[in-house]
Amino acid sequence: xxxxxPTFNPSATRAIALVDVNxxxxxCERVFNPKLRGRPVVVLSNNDGCIISRSAEAKALDxxxxxxxxxxxxxxxxxxxxxxxxxYALYADMSNRVMSVLRQFSPSQEVYSIxxxxxxxxDFPRRDLSAYAQQLRQTVLQATGxxxxxxxxxxxxxxxxxxxxxxxxxxxxxxxxxxxxAPTVLDDTLRNIDVSHVWGIGRNLNKxxxxxxxxxxxxxxxxxxxxxxxxxxxxxxxxVRELNGTSCLALEQVRGPQQQILSTRSFGRAVRDLQxxxxxxxxxxxxxxxxxxxxxxxxxxxxxxxxxxxxxxxxQQYDNNLRLPLHTATNDTLQLVQAALAALRQIYxxxxxxxxxxxxxxxxxxxEAQQQDLFQSTATHEKAGRLMHALDTINQKMGRATxxxxxxxxxxxxxxxMKQELKSPAYTTCWDELLxxx
DNA sequence: ATCACGGTTTGCA
DNA sequence: CTAACGTGCAAACCGTGAT
Numbered sequence: 001x002x003x004x005x006p007t008f009n010p011s012a013t014r015a016i017a018l019v020d021v022n023x024x025x026x027x028c029e030r031v032f033n034p035k036l037r038g039r040p041v042v043v044l045s046n047n048d049g050c051i052i053s054r055s056a057e058a059k060a061l062d063x064x065x066x067x068x069x070x071x072x073x074x075x076x077x078x079x080x081x082x083x084x085x086x087x088y089a090l091y092a093d094m095s096n097r098v099m100s101v102l103r104q105f106s107p108s109q110e111v112y113s114i115x116x117x118x119x120x121x122x123d124f125p126r127r128d129l130s131a132y133a134q135q136l137r138q139t140v141l142q143a144t145g146x147x148x149x150x151x152x153x154x155x156x157x158x159x160x161x162x163x164x165x166x167x168x169x170x171x172x173x174x175x176x177x178x179x180x181x182a183p184t185v186l187d188d189t190l191r192n193i194d195v196s197h198v199w200g201i202g203r204n205l206n207k208x209x210x211x212x213x214x215x216x217x218x219x220x221x222x223x224x225x226x227x228x229x230x231x232x233x234x235x236x237x238x239x240v241r242e243l244n245g246t247s248c249l250a251l252e253q254v255r256g257p258q259q260q261i262l263s264t265r266s267f268g269r270a271v272r273d274l275q276x277x278x279x280x281x282x283x284x285x286x287x288x289x290x291x292x293x294x295x296x297x298x299x300x301x302x303x304x305x306x307x308x309x310x311x312x313x314x315x316q317q318y319d320n321n322l323r324l325p326l327h328t329a330t331n332d333t334l335q336l337v338q339a340a341l342a343a344l345r346q347i348y349x350x351x352x353x354x355x356x357x358x359x360x361x362x363x364x365x366x367x368e369a370q371q372q373d374l375f376q377s378t379a380t381h382e383k384a385g386r387l388m389h390a391l392d393t394i395n396q397k398m399g400r401a402t403x404x405x406x407x408x409x410x411x412x413x414x415x416x417x418m419k420q421e422l423k424s425p426a427y428t429t430c431w432d433e434l435l436x437x438x
Numbered sequence: 439a440t441c442a443c444g445g446t447t448t449g450c451a
Numbered sequence: 452c453t454a455a456c457g458t459g460c461a462a463a464c465c466g467t468g469a470t
Contacts, residue, residue: 024451045457052451052457068456086457113451202449233463262459269454311456323444358458419455 013179014247015121015129015152018159019102019136022147022167024115025053028094029084029424031145040081044069047266047418048085085420097144105136110251118156120251133175153178156249157242160199161217165189190218190243200239205232217243257364258295263288264358267416270309274348276416277306277357278341279409284359285340286405289333290395292361293388298329298370300363302336304343309355320347323362329370332384333391336361337405 021027025043030036040057044050051067061079063072069083076083095114103109108120121129133150140148151162158178166176178186196206198217212231214220221243229237238248263284271277281304292299307319322343330336340359411417 047455047457049456066456070455073455116451200449204448235463256461258460260460264458266457309456321445356457360459 013122014154015124015179016154016156016159016247016251017106017119017121017129017133018112018151018156018163019117019119019140019148020151020163020167021098021115022149023053023055024095024146025084025086025091026055026058027146028091029087030055031094032090033424036082040076040079041084042076042081043084043086044422045086046420047268048083048421049266052086083422085423087424090424094144094146098140098146098148101140101143102136105132105139108251108253110253118159118251121152130175130177130180133177134173137174147174149174149176151176151178154245155242155247156251157199157239158245161190161193161197164193164197187218187221190221191216193217195220198239198243200235205236208232257366258297259362259364261288261291261295261297261299261361261364262358263291263360264305264356265418266356267354268419269415270353270355271416272350272353274345274350275409276414277344277348277354279414280357280416281340281344281359282337282405282408284357285337286333286408288359288361289331289336289388290392292336292364293331293392296367297364298331298367299326299336299361300329300365301325301361302339302343303360303362304340304347304358305360306344306347306354306357308352312353312355315353316351318349318352320349322347325363329363329365330384332388333405334384334387 026036026041029041029043036055038057039055040061040063041055042051042058042063043053045052048069051063051065051069051072054063054065058076058081061076061081063076063081073083091114098115099109099111099117102117102119106119106121110118112118121132124132129152133152136150137148140146149163149166151159151164151166152175153159153162162176162178166172166174169176178189181189193216195201195209195214195217196203198220201209201220209215209220214223220240223240225237225240225244228240241248265280265284267280271280285302301323303321303323305319305321308315308317310317324339324343326335326339344357
């Protein structure tokens with residue numbers, strides 16, 4: 001709805017900020033190892049598989065996001081690229097620090113991902129928001145050592161694009177404020193942004209949009225929202241409206257209840273035997289159970305899947321999965337593992353090279369919603385609860401490997417364990433490793 | 439016709 | 452030494468069978 005006449009607007013223009021850490025994982029590694037500054041650095045996914053974070057210097061060497069490390073390794077090492085296995089304990093810790101600093105800059109924050117927050121800057125009347133955002137960047141840098149960029153606009157989708165501009169254009173000094181631009185200037189900016197950079201436009205939608213003649217963010221903005229809803233879906237319609245400055249996506253300060261807890265890993269080496277798979281599934285279920293209790297939830301079902309590697313396409317492929325409902329929602333690792341192993345034994349077929357297994361806990365409920373098991377005495381129930389609490393406490397203090405189920409097996413007989421040969425020390429979480437650093 | 443369902447695909451970080 | 456290509460989540464989509 002366009003207004004022809006300037007009218008009284010009781011609420012100030014909506015201002016949503018998107019704050020995003022630059023090259024988050026690489027930047028975390030750099031905080032604790034200043035020698036990495038100015039050098040090409042990459043961080044690898046689990047199993048040292050793919051590149052998932054790159055420094056500016058690595059991007060300049062044309063090292064692609066998502067590239068399998070074994071394919072680019074030779075070239076990268078020739079060019080002096082330094083690679084790290086991912087160190088999620090470190091990144092999670094740094095993320096918490098960043099988020100708590102950001103919280104001080106707005107009463108309304110949505111933690112969107114490990115390295116991104118939306119902040120509501122609406123009704124910050126006397127402030128110059130660009131200067132405020134610069135102050136924010138300085139504060140985060142001083143408190144954590146991490147560089148961030150800030151995009152500010154009328155909607156979340158536009159704030160994402162503004163952040164994109166802040167990252168691309170060095171002259172902006174890390175802050176891009178769309179609300180300050182004249183409409184024609186903003187449109188010129190959007191014309192120069194490929195539509196694939198718009199939030200919600202992935203590979204498939206990008207292809208489809210090109211087919212109907214939509215190439216830039218501006219093209220998408222100018223498309224007819226109702227038509228786009230028919231041709232695509234309601235999400236696309238919202239994207240179009242958001243590009244036009246109408247906020248359709250609310251700031252979600254509180255996360256909805258979690259629906260599933262996943263633990264899945266590729267193996268360091270393919271396995272064929274049931275026992276190895278049992279060990280892996282036991283470990284993954286144990287991890288999922290820890291997450292479950294941390295979040296004070298109970299699971300109503302256990303889902304297990306196994307598969308061969310789709311990349312070894314000369315080999316016989318097999319994948320299968322099974323969900324087993326639990327009699328009563330539980331957070332007891334013993335029960336969860338029992339169900340997971342039962343599922344695994346049903347889907348396992350001999351004669352294949354398995355490369356990956358996964359466990360997902362579903363139908364999650366809170367303690368209040370968990371129905372008392374009529375067939376299980378309260379005493380048994382409480383005993384299991386105390387056992388799990390003791391287990392978690394001991395493993396937290398002495399390391400995850402301290403108390404384990406027998407079916408998890410013995411660590412040095414486990415070729416399936418993932419490879420992490422390039423890991424940095426646990427700077428923020430483990431004193432022993434920290435003191436070992438020169 | 440419409441809905442609920444479960445499995446599959448897509449997108450994001 | 453060799454072989455080697457991620458993980459965790461949500462939501463849309465789509466075919467099916469029930470009503």
